[in-house]
Amino acid sequence: MPENKKIKDTALGAWLSSKVPALAAKVGDLLPESGVLGVVKNLVDKEPGVSTEDKLEFEKLKQQQEVEAQKQVTERWKADMGSDVKLAKMIRPVTLIALMTMFMVTMVADSMDNWPFNVKDSYVDLLQVLMLTAFGAYFAGRTIEKAKK
Numbered sequence: 001m002p003e004n005k006k007i008k009d010t011a012l013g014a015w016l017s018s019k020v021p022a023l024a025a026k027v028g029d030l031l032p033e034s035g036v037l038g039v040v041k042n043l044v045d046k047e048p049g050v051s052t053e054d055k056l057e058f059e060k061l062k063q064q065q066e067v068e069a070q071k072q073v074t075e076r077w078k079a080d081m082g083s084d085v086k087l088a089k090m091i092r093p094v095t096l097i098a099l100m101t102m103f104m105v106t107m108v109a110d111s112m113d114n115w116p117f118n119v120k121d122s123y124v125d126l127l128q129v130l131m132l133t134a135f136g137a138y139f140a141g142r143t144i145e146k147a148k149k
Contacts, residue, residue, distance in 0.1 A: 012061040
């Protein structure tokens with residue numbers, strides 16, 4: 001299984017070191033797949049000394065890095081499916097079923113007027129984030145990886 005590279009160890013990191021060294025020093029030790037690439041892109045876009053061509057080059061490298069991160073996720077999923085451990089194979093579908101069940105039960109219980117059940121907004125937000133993340137990774141992740149190839 002491939003090891004997680006820090007930004008400074010990637011082609012994107014080399015580009016940052018040559019074009020925006022101060023920014024490379026700040027973000028070089030972060031992991032690209034931890035959601036930091038969007039933040040770095042915003043910082044590069046606001047950097048006054050970076051030309052439009054360099055920004056386009058950065059965008060291309062950023063997309064390549066995202067594809068690489070998705071490949072690593074795919075490799076982890078393949079390793080899970082090839083495992084002899086039943087839990088490793090079932091964790092994703094069971095998580096989706098549990099989230100969907102929790103959503104349906106909460107929705108029905110909250111809609112009953114004669115039952116004193118109210119869902120706090122913080123739980124609604126949490127369930128929303130969990131469902132978007134889980135369903136997005138499970139269904140959209142593989143589709144996006146195929147489209148970028």
